[in-house]
Amino acid sequence: MTMELTPESRLAAHCELAQQTRDLMDAVALTEVKEDELLAVTAELAALTERLRAASRATPLPFDISPDGNLRHLGNAVIGGANPMALPLVVEMDGLTARAEVTFRPLHEGPPNGVHGGISAMVLDHLLGQAAAAAGFPGMTGTLTLRYLRPVPYGTPLVATAEHTRAEGRKSWADGRIALPDGTPLVEASGVFVMPTAWLGRHPGT
Numbered sequence: 001m002t003m004e005l006t007p008e009s010r011l012a013a014h015c016e017l018a019q020q021t022r023d024l025m026d027a028v029a030l031t032e033v034k035e036d037e038l039l040a041v042t043a044e045l046a047a048l049t050e051r052l053r054a055a056s057r058a059t060p061l062p063f064d065i066s067p068d069g070n071l072r073h074l075g076n077a078v079i080g081g082a083n084p085m086a087l088p089l090v091v092e093m094d095g096l097t098a099r100a101e102v103t104f105r106p107l108h109e110g111p112p113n114g115v116h117g118g119i120s121a122m123v124l125d126h127l128l129g130q131a132a133a134a135a136g137f138p139g140m141t142g143t144l145t146l147r148y149l150r151p152v153p154y155g156t157p158l159v160a161t162a163e164h165t166r167a168e169g170r171k172s173w174a175d176g177r178i179a180l181p182d183g184t185p186l187v188e189a190s191g192v193f194v195m196p197t198a199w200l201g202r203h204p205g206t
């Protein structure tokens with residue numbers, strides 16, 4: 001795991017840029033402006049893209065320790081505040097349950113008016129993995145099994161939860177779900193996480 005010391009003010013500015021980019025992506029997905037305006041905005045964006053490429057890294061921001069002492073991963077595709085692809089999901093531990101409130105956006109559309117199944121899977125993959133890690137059994141996803149019970153709406157606050165269920169050697173298991181606030185499950189997931197041999201001895205408890 002690579003650790004870097006980057007000033008917090010720069011990281012905050014990077015996160016603001018990512019949030020502005022999310023707003024841009026939402027606007028792109030929904031815009032109805034005329035063709036000449038589409039072309040004009042595209043040209044401006046191309047210029048902005050070049051400005052950002054003037055100094056760039058080979059990989060997104062790595063794991064580091066935030067000022068409050070927690071492990072964070074600002075470059076992560078699900079939780080990373082500096083990654084415009086990320087929702088970003090804010091995961092909290094409630095005892096041994098990983099919990100995140102999530103409101104998907106039209107940008108996440110798969111079926112008409114519904115969230116893409118792969119997006120739900122991505123969120124659950126992360127949450128199950130974080131539950132396993134919080135229980136002391138971090139690993140790479142080996143197998144992820146999903147059951148899509150009901151269409152997942154966007155624009156509606158939902159709750160995603162996961163808990164570690166058992167471990168055996170380098171393998172650990174976790175279950176999770178995305179549900180309506182009243183508990184009605186929409187998607188359920190089970191996962192097997194395998195700690196790669198390269199991680200052995202590099203994480204507390206291994």
Ligand SMILES: CCCCCCCC/C=C\CCCCCCCC(=O)SCCNC(=O)CCNC(=O)[C@H](O)C(C)(C)COP(=O)(O)OP(=O)(O)OC[C@H]1O[C@@H](n2cnc3c(N)ncnc32)[C@H](O)[C@@H]1OP(=O)(O)O
Nearest residue numbers: 001125126129130133138140141142143192194196197202
């Ligand atoms: C430096 C330390 C840093 C630690 C930081 C931790 C902080 C945590 C904080 C926050 C949590 C974040 C949470 C993130 C969540 C998202 C995670 C992802 O999206 S991960 C990306 C998608 N997954 C992959 O890309 C895997 C690719 N596959 C592999 O790398 C390997 O195949 C791997 C590691 C899964 C297994 O490789 P092998 O060589 O270690 O496996 P073998 O030795 O053959 O098997 C070991 C045991 O595991 C079972 N196993 C192997 N593969 C399996 C599979 N695919 N499914 C189920 N079981 C499997 C085998 O049957 C075996 O079991 P038997 O010991 O015999 O009982």
